[in-house]
Amino acid sequence: MWTSRMLTMIEKELMTAADIHAFGIEIVCKQLQEAEWVVESADVFADPMTEPQIVGHKDGEIGFFVVRTAMYPDRGRIEGEEVFQTQVRHAGAHGASCYFASVSIANSEGKTEEDMSVPVKGVAYHVAFDGLVKMALPEPGTAENAKDESSMVN
Numbered sequence: 001m002w003t004s005r006m007l008t009m010i011e012k013e014l015m016t017a018a019d020i021h022a023f024g025i026e027i028v029c030k031q032l033q034e035a036e037w038v039v040e041s042a043d044v045f046a047d048p049m050t051e052p053q054i055v056g057h058k059d060g061e062i063g064f065f066v067v068r069t070a071m072y073p074d075r076g077r078i079e080g081e082e083v084f085q086t087q088v089r090h091a092g093a094h095g096a097s098c099y100f101a102s103v104s105i106a107n108s109e110g111k112t113e114e115d116m117s118v119p120v121k122g123v124a125y126h127v128a129f130d131g132l133v134k135m136a137l138p139e140p141g142t143a144e145n146a147k148d149e150s151s152m153v154n
Contacts, residue, residue: 015119018044024069024076024103025053027127031101032056037063049083050090052098062096066135072106072116075128088135098135104128 015023022044029042037056046053052064066087068076078084078100091098108124110116116126 012123013121015121019121020069020071020105020119021048021053021067023105023125024101025067027069027103027105027129028065028067028101029054031129031131032063032065049079050086052087052091055096062094064091064094064096064098065101065132066098067101067103069103069105071119072104072110072126072128073113075104076102084135085137088137091135099132100135101129101132 025042025044029039032039032054035058037058039054039056041055043051043053048066048068053067054063054065056063056065064087066078068078070076078087088098104127105119106116106126106128107118107120108116108126109120110118
């Protein structure tokens with residue numbers, strides 16, 4: 001059910017899924033730079049199924065960063081085991097480590113849970129980003145470890 005406050009927010013221009021995705025990439029880029037990574041590229045149009053959204057390096061390590069952003073109360077998640085494996089293999093083929101960044105944003109003008117989930121352009125947002133999760137495929141014979149390492153996968 002829509003509240004009058006939500007209807008007022010919706011009258012403003014809403015962020016698209018692409019806007020939300022780009023915002024998450026921007027957030028992660030800033031976090032990487034603060035952690036002294038050199039961001040070589042950030043591509044909001046990279047194919048999310050096969051390519052990293054951010055490529056960077058630090059201390060001789062190349063990092064491929066897979067970013068997923070969702071509106072509160074959801075968290076960004078990888079779209080399944082096949083995407084997880086494809087991303088890790090792609091990074092490995094380029095001599096890079098693969099990292100996952102899950103981002104959640106909440107409309108800071110929201111007074112209720114529903115209000116916080118409305119993606120209005122031009123307002124401030126609360127950001128939930130708990131850092132990077134290194135993505136790796138389990139060694140052969142350790143299939144049980146795959147569940148632990150891919151806990152952010154849908």
